[in-house]
Amino acid sequence: MASSSLYSLPPLSNGLILFLLAINSLLCIPHLAQSSSCRNPPIIFNFGDSNSDTGGLVAGLGFPLRFPHGRTYFRRSTGRLSDGRLLIDFLCQSLNTNLLSPYLDSLGSSFSNGANFAIAGSTTLPKNVPFALNIQVMQFKHFKYRSAELASTGVSGLIGYDKFGDALYMIDIGQNDIADSFAKGLSYVQVIKYIPSILTEIKNAINEIYDEGGRNFWVHNTGPLGCLPQKLALVKNVSQDLDSFGCISSYNAAAKLFNEGLHRICTGLRSEMKDARIVYVDVFAIKLDVIANSTKYGFSNPLMACCGAGGPPYNYEREVSCGFPGYEVCDETSRFVSWDGVHYTEAANSVVASKILSMDHSTPRLAFDFFCH
Ligand SMILES: *[C@@H]1O[C@H](CO)[C@@H](O)[C@H](O)[C@H]1NC(C)=O
Numbered sequence: 001m002a003s004s005s006l007y008s009l010p011p012l013s014n015g016l017i018l019f020l021l022a023i024n025s026l027l028c029i030p031h032l033a034q035s036s037s038c039r040n041p042p043i044i045f046n047f048g049d050s051n052s053d054t055g056g057l058v059a060g061l062g063f064p065l066r067f068p069h070g071r072t073y074f075r076r077s078t079g080r081l082s083d084g085r086l087l088i089d090f091l092c093q094s095l096n097t098n099l100l101s102p103y104l105d106s107l108g109s110s111f112s113n114g115a116n117f118a119i120a121g122s123t124t125l126p127k128n129v130p131f132a133l134n135i136q137v138m139q140f141k142h143f144k145y146r147s148a149e150l151a152s153t154g155v156s157g158l159i160g161y162d163k164f165g166d167a168l169y170m171i172d173i174g175q176n177d178i179a180d181s182f183a184k185g186l187s188y189v190q191v192i193k194y195i196p197s198i199l200t201e202i203k204n205a206i207n208e209i210y211d212e213g214g215r216n217f218w219v220h221n222t223g224p225l226g227c228l229p230q231k232l233a234l235v236k237n238v239s240q241d242l243d244s245f246g247c248i249s250s251y252n253a254a255a256k257l258f259n260e261g262l263h264r265i266c267t268g269l270r271s272e273m274k275d276a277r278i279v280y281v282d283v284f285a286i287k288l289d290v291i292a293n294s295t296k297y298g299f300s301n302p303l304m305a306c307c308g309a310g311g312p313p314y315n316y317e318r319e320v321s322c323g324f325p326g327y328e329v330c331d332e333t334s335r336f337v338s339w340d341g342v343h344y345t346e347a348a349n350s351v352v353a354s355k356i357l358s359m360d361h362s363t364p365r366l367a368f369d370f371f372c373h
């Protein structure tokens with residue numbers, strides 16, 4: 001069994017695992033992609049940044065990502081920037097499919113249900129540097145031809161040429177483009193002027209995947225950047241620019257403008273690509289709700305990192321990030337929205353994922369399993 005399928009199991013005793021394996025072989029249930037909601041085994045390709053990186057940065061660059069990352073669910077660091085599962089993990093589990101293997105992970109990976117091209121830190125621009133969105137799309141093209149070539153020679157466990165049209169293509173990128181622009185010292189007005197170029201890259205990516213036969217798209221917009229403890233801790237004179245939730249107004253305004261543009265692009269592409277289905281998901285609204293109404297969801301410190309340094313109000317220091325010498329980690333991660341100052345806790349991801357699956361924030365209102373019927 002590929003290690004990736006172990007990821008999706010909660011901690012079980014050895015005896016129970018043996019028992020389940022025995023049942024599995026008795027009933028001839030395939031290990032992979034048995035699904036309650038999908039008629040066809042779901043295949044998913046994902047493009048993005050750390051919000052959906054399931055281990056690509058660690059596999060690709062050997063970047064050390066240490067415990068306590070992964071402590072809640074996997075009980076070891078898996079290369080995810082969280083204490084546990086990411087949105088994409090919950091979405092995969094909703095289809096009863098294995099968690100996606102990072103494309104760059106050469107050990108223990110299974111690519112029979114797709115691949116994850118997302119890499120922490122990725123942006124859309126500049127192009128042609130690892131691992132910009134256009135590089136991720138080029139990697140996908142390579143994957144497609146190589147996988148189909150090997151499958152046609154009888155190698156098992158790979159995706160055949162005819163299956164790429166039925167797959168789901170997920171995109172979640174843009175946050176780093178906006179954040180990096182502010183970090184470089186660009187003013188709000190300058191950042192806003194830059195947004196159309198970011199959006200053009202995302203549009204190009206969807207066009208290219210469409211040209212490769214992709215027809216099912218799932219596009220996440222970007223979250224409230226100005227509510228991240230990292231930004232709140234590092235931005236100078238932050239108190240002069242806070243909104244009623246305690247988030248940075250200009251950062252969230254830029255994220256909203258980006259999202260409006262992304263929404264328009266999805267609408268435009270839907271009318272150009274009559275045979276494609278493109279779902280736009282308002283993750284910003286979901287995350288802002290979780291922060292604004294945090295107590296309703298069982299959280300107590302929506303603007304403070306669980307794992308970091310420096311204590312309240314944000315528990316974030318540039319020099320001492322989570323997992324590096326000197327960090328401190330909270331006891332009750334499930335009470336926190338932010339894991340490390342930038343990325344959400346498993347508990348918050350779980351709430352956000354269930355709201356994504358509710359379709360209330362989707363345009364059009366298609367269920368997440370729309371592509372595998
Ligand atoms: C921050 O505030 C101080 C004092 O109010 C002011 O002198 C300084 O110019 C401000 N810096 C920025 C980047 O706005």
Ligand SMILES: *[C@@H]1O[C@H](CO)[C@@H](O)[C@H](O)[C@H]1NC(C)=O
Pocket residue numbers: 285288289290292293
């Ligand atoms: C907080 O919850 C209330 C009640 O459900 C809702 O009307 C409001 O829009 C929420 N706030 C945000 C920022 O989503």
